[in-house]
Amino acid sequence: MNLSNDLILRVLSGEVTNRPPVWLMRQAGRILPGYRAVRSSVSGFKALVTNPELASQVTIEPVEVLGVDAAIIFSDILVIPEAMGLDYELVEKVGPVFPKTIRETKDVELLKEGEEAAEHLKYVYEAVRLTRKELDGRVPLIGFSGAPWTLLSYMVEGRGSKTFFKAKRFLYQNEEGSHLLLQKLTNSIICYLKHKIQSGAQVIQLFDSWAGILDNTLYERFGLPYLGMICEAITEVPVIVFARGAWFSLDKLNDLPCAALGIDWHISPVYARKVCGQGRVLQGNLDPVCLMSDPQMIANRSLQTIKGFGHHHIMNLGHGVYPETPLDHVKHFVEVVKSYNYP
Amino acid sequence: MNLSNDLILRVLSGEVTNRPPVWLMRQAGRILPGYRAVRSSVSGFKALVTNPELASQVTIEPVEVLGVDAAIIFSDILVIPEAMGLDYELVEKVGPVFPKTIRETKDVELLKEGEEAAEHLKYVYEAVRLTRKELDGRVPLIGFSGAPWTLLSYMVEGRGSKTFFKAKRFLYQNEEGSHLLLQKLTNSIICYLKHKIQSGAQVIQLFDSWAGILDNTLYERFGLPYLGMICEAITEVPVIVFARGAWFSLDKLNDLPCAALGIDWHISPVYARKVCGQGRVLQGNLDPVCLMSDPQMIANRSLQTIKGFGHHHIMNLGHGVYPETPLDHVKHFVEVVKSYNYP
Numbered sequence: 001m002n003l004s005n006d007l008i009l010r011v012l013s014g015e016v017t018n019r020p021p022v023w024l025m026r027q028a029g030r031i032l033p034g035y036r037a038v039r040s041s042v043s044g045f046k047a048l049v050t051n052p053e054l055a056s057q058v059t060i061e062p063v064e065v066l067g068v069d070a071a072i073i074f075s076d077i078l079v080i081p082e083a084m085g086l087d088y089e090l091v092e093k094v095g096p097v098f099p100k101t102i103r104e105t106k107d108v109e110l111l112k113e114g115e116e117a118a119e120h121l122k123y124v125y126e127a128v129r130l131t132r133k134e135l136d137g138r139v140p141l142i143g144f145s146g147a148p149w150t151l152l153s154y155m156v157e158g159r160g161s162k163t164f165f166k167a168k169r170f171l172y173q174n175e176e177g178s179h180l181l182l183q184k185l186t187n188s189i190i191c192y193l194k195h196k197i198q199s200g201a202q203v204i205q206l207f208d209s210w211a212g213i214l215d216n217t218l219y220e221r222f223g224l225p226y227l228g229m230i231c232e233a234i235t236e237v238p239v240i241v242f243a244r245g246a247w248f249s250l251d252k253l254n255d256l257p258c259a260a261l262g263i264d265w266h267i268s269p270v271y272a273r274k275v276c277g278q279g280r281v282l283q284g285n286l287d288p289v290c291l292m293s294d295p296q297m298i299a300n301r302s303l304q305t306i307k308g309f310g311h312h313h314i315m316n317l318g319h320g321v322y323p324e325t326p327l328d329h330v331k332h333f334v335e336v337v338k339s340y341n342y343p
Numbered sequence: 344m345n346l347s348n349d350l351i352l353r354v355l356s357g358e359v360t361n362r363p364p365v366w367l368m369r370q371a372g373r374i375l376p377g378y379r380a381v382r383s384s385v386s387g388f389k390a391l392v393t394n395p396e397l398a399s400q401v402t403i404e405p406v407e408v409l410g411v412d413a414a415i416i417f418s419d420i421l422v423i424p425e426a427m428g429l430d431y432e433l434v435e436k437v438g439p440v441f442p443k444t445i446r447e448t449k450d451v452e453l454l455k456e457g458e459e460a461a462e463h464l465k466y467v468y469e470a471v472r473l474t475r476k477e478l479d480g481r482v483p484l485i486g487f488s489g490a491p492w493t494l495l496s497y498m499v500e501g502r503g504s505k506t507f508f509k510a511k512r513f514l515y516q517n518e519e520g521s522h523l524l525l526q527k528l529t530n531s532i533i534c535y536l537k538h539k540i541q542s543g544a545q546v547i548q549l550f551d552s553w554a555g556i557l558d559n560t561l562y563e564r565f566g567l568p569y570l571g572m573i574c575e576a577i578t579e580v581p582v583i584v585f586a587r588g589a590w591f592s593l594d595k596l597n598d599l600p601c602a603a604l605g606i607d608w609h610i611s612p613v614y615a616r617k618v619c620g621q622g623r624v625l626q627g628n629l630d631p632v633c634l635m636s637d638p639q640m641i642a643n644r645s646l647q648t649i650k651g652f653g654h655h656h657i658m659n660l661g662h663g664v665y666p667e668t669p670l671d672h673v674k675h676f677v678e679v680v681k682s683y684n685y686p
Binding site for chain 1: 590591611636
C-alpha cells in the first residue's frame, strides 16, 4: 500500500497526528455538480449504484473537488436485502420501497444468506477495484454496509417511516424470527465486506442508521450483538461503527472490538469523551445544518468540535451532509479542518 | 375542587400514593371509535378543534372508555401560531402546512403576541369550561401548549420535516430574530395558559416535541430559557414539561421550576432517576410500539417501567399512542397499571 495521504489510517491505528483527518458522510452526493450531472444522465439511482464506472467516478469527485482525506465507495445500504432476495425500488420523494416485506418467520427462511447472497454484488466489488486503481494512492478508500438492525427495519417496514412501528413490533412479537433474520443479515454482511476488502476497501464503516428508534433494552438485544459479530469477523482493516441516535447504549458500543465509533450531532464531544475515554478513536460530529450558516459560524463550530474531541478524532458531520448545503460552505469546512494544527 | 379521583394531582404535589396514575398522550384520538365517528362527521381536523362541544366530547371519551386517571383537552399545538397571525392548514397525509412561513426578522415583527394573540382562542377556553362541567369531578383536566422552540420550528419550516434544516438554520443565521420570535411565543403561551387555567385546566403540560432535533448547545440557548419563563409564570397549577428527545439536556430540564418532567421511551427509568433523583416526579415512558405486542409483553414491560421509576411517577407512554394500536391493548395497559400496588 503506497498512499500519499494515509492520515485517516494512522488515526485509526491509534497514532497521534498533527491534525484530524476529515471526510463527510454523503460527500459523494447531490452537493456536487459532477454527481448531479451523472445522476441525471441515468434512468434512476439504482442504475448509478449498479454501474461500476459511474459509481467509481462519483466516489472520486469529492476527493478532487473537496480535498477530503478519504473516499467512500458510492453505493446503497439496501443492496444486501436485495442480494438476499428482497427487491426494492427507489420511488421519487418517497425513498426506498420494498414491494414485498418480511412479515413472518417463513418469509425469513426463504431468504438467501452469506456467500450465496454476497455473490450477487459483483458490481460493488468491481466499483471498489476501479476506484482503488483510479485513486492511485491519493487517499484511502472506505467501504461500508448497513448494520443488521437497520436493514431489518427496512425489510419489515417496507419503506422509511416516522415511527418504524412495524419493524419494532416485529422485534416484540417475533423474537425468534427477528434473530433468524439478524443472523442471516450478519452472515451476508460479513461475506460482502470480505469481498469489498479483497477488492480494495481499506477501511469499513457500518451504518446503523436507525439505532436511535430503539431503546437500550431492544438495542442491546437486537442491535449490538450482531455488530459485535461483524467487528470480530472483520480483522483485515479498521472498522468504524456509526450507530446514529444510540446515545443510550454508547457505553456498550464503546466495548465493541472496532477501531472507531461514529458520534452523531446530539452527543456533545465532552459527553462522548466522558463515556468512551480520551484514547478511543471517535468520528464526527458537527451538526450538518451548521454548514448552512455563515463561514465564521462554520469555522467556530468546527474548531469547537475539534478541540472538544482532542486527539484520536476523525472530523466529520454528525449525519450525512444535507443535499441543500452550499458547496462553498462544504469546501470551507474541509479547509478549516485541514488548516488546523493540534497545540 | 371536589374530585372523586385526584391521584395525579396528589402525585404532582409530591405525595406517595398506592399506585401511579395513568393516562396516555393522544388518548383522545384515532384509537377510539367515538373519536373516529366525530372526526368523520366534520369537514376537517380544524373543524373539530374549533368546535367546543365536539372537542369536549372527544376529550371525555377516554375517561369513560379507557378509565384513565386524567383527561387532556382535545386541541392542537398550532393554534398559537395561528392566533399570532400565521395561518396553517392540515393536509391529508402531509400534516400541518403553513402557506406563509417566517423567513426574516420583519416577518416576526408583524406577528401578534401575548393577550392580543390569546384572545383569539376563545373556542379553546370554552371547550375547557364545557369539559370541566361534563367531567363533573371524575378526573382532573389537563390543558397544554406547544413549547416555544417546537412552535418556532413549524413556523419557520412550514411543515413537518425529517431534518427541520430550515428551522435550525434560522437559529444559526438569525439569532436576534429567533429570540424575538421565541419571546413573542412565550408571551402568547403564558396568556393562553392563564386563560385555560381560569377556564378550568387543573394541570398544564408543555410539549416540546422537536427538542430532540437540537443538541445541548442549541437547546440550552433557544429552548430551555423560554420553558423556564413559562414555568415561572404558571404558578396556579402544576406544570409537566415533556421535551421529547432532549436526553442531552435532561440535567438542565431537571432544574426547571416545574412539577414534573415527561420522559421519552429512549431514556431508561434507571437513567432518568440517576439524572433527576428519586424525588422528582417523572412521567412516562413505555414504548408506544410495546402496546402493539401481546398482553403478556404489555404487562411485563409496564411493570418493569413502574418498578424502574418507583414512587413519584405518572404512568404514560414515552410518546403519543400510535393510531394503529388495538383498543383492547390500550385498555389492558390501563388495567395493568390500575391493578398495581407499590410494595
